[in-house]
Amino acid sequence: MKIDSIKEKLNIFKIPLNGIKLIEASAGTGKTFTIVLLYLRLLLGIGEKKIYKKKLLVHEILVVTFTNKAKEELYIRIKDGIQNMYLTCINKTTSDSSFQFFLKEIHDINEAIYVLKRAQNDMNSSSIYTIHSFCQHILQLHTFHFNNIFEEKIIENEDNLYLQATQDFWRRFFYTLPEDIIKIIYQDYKSPDHLLKTIKPFFYIKSINFPTKILNNKKLIMYHEENIKKIIFFKEMWLIYHKIIQKTINDLEINKKIYSKFNLIKWINKITEWAKSETKDYTIPSILKYFTKKI
Template structure:
């Protein structure tokens, strides 16, 4: 797939692939293209991922992509620029934009980079709950549990209890005599 051929018409993209296939590279390039081709501002971009580490890496790759293009435009040194970025520039540069205009747009993006929203799904949902707590009827500080181990434990406990209660009465009676307790505090 040629990233330079991706249509930027609907502004919504989902990049899904296995590890190490270039998802972050693709997203960083799509951000660059949206900013320079479509005049999208940093505060109009939302990138979501599962981990803080991935978000940090993605921010770095986006910023690096803009810096590398600027360096290339200023010095034409090809050591820092990849073929995808070079091909994009060569196809794009003559479409009513001078080199100086592109550098100016890169500088504007870099100066407003702090407005770019690259966050985890968890933090994004927390932010929505915080921002709209009155509208959704939450008065206390909301807390979203982000520990999947607790979810697994709850599911396993609930499945075990459902299965246990469906056993025949004599078996339940035998288990009760052994005084096995659940995390719910009652003896089963």
């Protein structure tokens, strides 16, 4: 059965309070107001008498949302809803059509006033949570029970956990990379153990701000291709200008012991040989340092 075929226009006062119900709504359609009305129905026990009769206390009604901001808004709106319903029962009249329905359904007005007053007083013990805070509450509530189940142990040596996490990372990202990138990485990191030894000192730094964060292999492959293009471009420029570079250095007033004719020819020949080779990785001749502004 398609979900569209069972969709109905929402009537908050006809929703049965037992079982599981799904309410779909987009932004700005009154989701919070709907929750407030359902909350009041649960407090006052307003529903089909054959199915639902119990009046719930505030700590028995669980409301779970995503963010702390939404949780605070729900708390305030529910508290205000209880206050407004309480005043409506006291005055026995209201211009609000939603509260008019409640007045029609309440058979004992004095009992309703008592229930709503008690709810106002008990709002500090209401069960309104974010998903995380609800889980934390359950864990704290049943600490002794959970401790017996999991038999907590103090881990004195975290090295095995670090290694396991590194191995998981290695399998997840390293194995799925193209072969040419794997060969480049393998030049520096032969195994997960080797990688862990390199990165472990960073574990004790509180915060590291990387200029660029690579979140997936597709982005890593893109950066790799850009690096290869830069190296190829440098090689092309070297092959065009290397003879001019040699002449320019010969005309400079520099240390001729270091930049002797023999050394220059040797360095330039090696770099030229590298520039003519196929670019498969990030290997760059160390002697290029002699052709930078600073050595």
